[in-house]
Amino acid sequence: MTKRTLAAAVPMRFEDFKKEGAFSIADFCRDFYRANPDSIQVKKEAVAIKNLTTIILTTLKLSNEKGFHSMSLRDLSKASGLSMGALYLYFSSKDDILRIIQHYGHLAVGNILVKYVHQEGDPWMKLCGFIRVHLFLSELMKQWFYFFFMETKHLAKEYRKIPIKSELATEKICVDILNAGIRTGQFNAVDPGLTGAAVKALLQDWYLKPWKYKQRRITVDKYAQHVIGLVESYVTKQGASNDNDR
Amino acid sequence: MTKRTLAAAVPMRFEDFKKEGAFSIADFCRDFYRANPDSIQVKKEAVAIKNLTTIILTTLKLSNEKGFHSMSLRDLSKASGLSMGALYLYFSSKDDILRIIQHYGHLAVGNILVKYVHQEGDPWMKLCGFIRVHLFLSELMKQWFYFFFMETKHLAKEYRKIPIKSELATEKICVDILNAGIRTGQFNAVDPGLTGAAVKALLQDWYLKPWKYKQRRITVDKYAQHVIGLVESYVTKQGASNDNDR
DNA sequence: GTCTATATAACGATAGAC
DNA sequence: GTCTATCGTTATATAGAC
Numbered sequence: 001m002t003k004r005t006l007a008a009a010v011p012m013r014f015e016d017f018k019k020e021g022a023f024s025i026a027d028f029c030r031d032f033y034r035a036n037p038d039s040i041q042v043k044k045e046a047v048a049i050k051n052l053t054t055i056i057l058t059t060l061k062l063s064n065e066k067g068f069h070s071m072s073l074r075d076l077s078k079a080s081g082l083s084m085g086a087l088y089l090y091f092s093s094k095d096d097i098l099r100i101i102q103h104y105g106h107l108a109v110g111n112i113l114v115k116y117v118h119q120e121g122d123p124w125m126k127l128c129g130f131i132r133v134h135l136f137l138s139e140l141m142k143q144w145f146y147f148f149f150m151e152t153k154h155l156a157k158e159y160r161k162i163p164i165k166s167e168l169a170t171e172k173i174c175v176d177i178l179n180a181g182i183r184t185g186q187f188n189a190v191d192p193g194l195t196g197a198a199v200k201a202l203l204q205d206w207y208l209k210p211w212k213y214k215q216r217r218i219t220v221d222k223y224a225q226h227v228i229g230l231v232e233s234y235v236t237k238q239g240a241s242n243d244n245d246r
Numbered sequence: 247m248t249k250r251t252l253a254a255a256v257p258m259r260f261e262d263f264k265k266e267g268a269f270s271i272a273d274f275c276r277d278f279y280r281a282n283p284d285s286i287q288v289k290k291e292a293v294a295i296k297n298l299t300t301i302i303l304t305t306l307k308l309s310n311e312k313g314f315h316s317m318s319l320r321d322l323s324k325a326s327g328l329s330m331g332a333l334y335l336y337f338s339s340k341d342d343i344l345r346i347i348q349h350y351g352h353l354a355v356g357n358i359l360v361k362y363v364h365q366e367g368d369p370w371m372k373l374c375g376f377i378r379v380h381l382f383l384s385e386l387m388k389q390w391f392y393f394f395f396m397e398t399k400h401l402a403k404e405y406r407k408i409p410i411k412s413e414l415a416t417e418k419i420c421v422d423i424l425n426a427g428i429r430t431g432q433f434n435a436v437d438p439g440l441t442g443a444a445v446k447a448l449l450q451d452w453y454l455k456p457w458k459y460k461q462r463r464i465t466v467d468k469y470a471q472h473v474i475g476l477v478e479s480y481v482t483k484q485g486a487s488n489d490n491d492r
Numbered sequence: 493g494t495c496t497a498t499a500t501a502a503c504g505a506t507a508g509a510c
Numbered sequence: 511g512t513c514t515a516t517c518g519t520t521a522t523a524t525a526g527a528c
Contacts, residue, residue: 084508
């Protein structure tokens with residue numbers, strides 16, 4: 001059995017990535033439930049996971065439509081089918097919902113990224129893998145990624161550093177790859193920090209402006225190809241082959 | 247007198263751009279005041295402009311800190327030094343403040359961009375000029391640009407298209423330049439739409455993540471240079487000179 | 493005294509919390 | 511369902527300019 005990897009000659013496509021089930025909302029809720037036996041007042045695990053899943057998905061949906069702060073708990077109650085009292089069996093406050101999605105969400109994303117990126121050896125292959133897995137994961141968890149970015153400022157001050165740390169940690173994966181490639185002479189002597197930030201910006205556009213790419217019928221595979229082509233012409237020495245943009 | 251332009255051999259720097267006074271909040275408020283003699287109940291222009299300026303700048307400040315929706319009119323009243331009653335002499339509702347900043351702000355930005363970009367003739371010089379003026383303007387109006395992006399979803403549905411139209415109009419300036427360069431053979435045969443979107447994403451990162459570039463002491467001039475270098479290696483045929491990244 | 497600008501305070505609705 | 515706090519809004523009182 002030959003397995004497609006993220007940066008092979010025939011690269012992994014989003015459909016392949018999707019099948020691997022890198023992220024499962026049910027697993028996410030199960031982990032969260034078991035890690036917080038005290039604060040969650042529901043005893044039956046199956047019920048708890050089902051309702052936690054509903055609450056989180058509904059929160060993401062409503063928040064992405066009109067903002068977390070504009071979403072009232074009555075909105076959430078109505079859309080999720082749970083009573084207001086039931087919501088308080090799972091979360092101790094509205095801000096608690098926000099904090100948990102941000103905190104545990106960033107943890108989950110970080111783990112998945114690290115797990116996938118360390119597979120390949122060659123810096124350029126690694127970089128392609130990083131770009132693809134980041135894009136594929138943000139496509140799979142589009143609502144989460146959008147939420148992470150847009151709702152940062154509604155976190156209490158003591159939790160504001162969570163998204164920033166996460167952003168920098170992800171960027172560091174990219175910067176480390178760039179440094180490795182520069183060290184081996186495979187990459188040009190670009191500024192690793194600024195280039196890493198640029199790659200992150202390109203990756204972010206995918207989930208910050210879904211309307212744009214949907215409207216133009218750009219698939220995530222095509223977008224990945226374009227980002228890779230752009231980065232390739234800048235960082236690799238063979239430079240702008242430019243024949244891979246379709 | 248030799249005037250530095252946006253994309254000359256010795257390019258305009260941000261300090262030069264700043265001195266030109268491309269945007270003036272006082273002019274902005276004066277225009278808005280004169281265009282809305284009915285809805286603004288204050289008769290003395292000087293007083294009106296002063297207070298309008300205060301209201302708008304305070305709204306931008308508070309919204310960028312905690313979000314427009316989270317900012318109460320009591321917060322705004324306190325921070326601006328105006329009473330709640332006074333606020334209603336200038337705006338008919340809280341949503342009105344949001345709509346006016348978005349609507350008239352996007353108009354002002356669009357006019358400035360168009361005015362500056364049509365100065366240069368050569369496609370590559372034009373592209374450099376576009377990148378610089380966009381970055382410089384977003385630096386000058388950082389709070390506005392951040393507000394534009396973050397507060398879109400709090401607009402009433404009928405006004406949601408304003409920021410989208412603005413984004414696409416700005417992107418079109420870039421795409422038109424790319425097409426011109428491709429037509430003359432000066433540029434590679436890149437995908438103009440995707441490349442325009444990529445340039446926009448890079449420009450946006452400057453004002454969406456000010457903390458990152460501040461922390462690393464990256465000036466807007468240096469950032470512009472980096473974006474231009476990256477784009478140059480991708481779109482121009484001489485390709486990655488890569489000696490201009492410092 | 494008159495007109496304009498500002499301040500105060502209270503209303504009804506709706507928020508989060510329990 | 512209830513409670514309390516706070517929201518946007520507005521009616522009304524006040525202060526200031528000429």
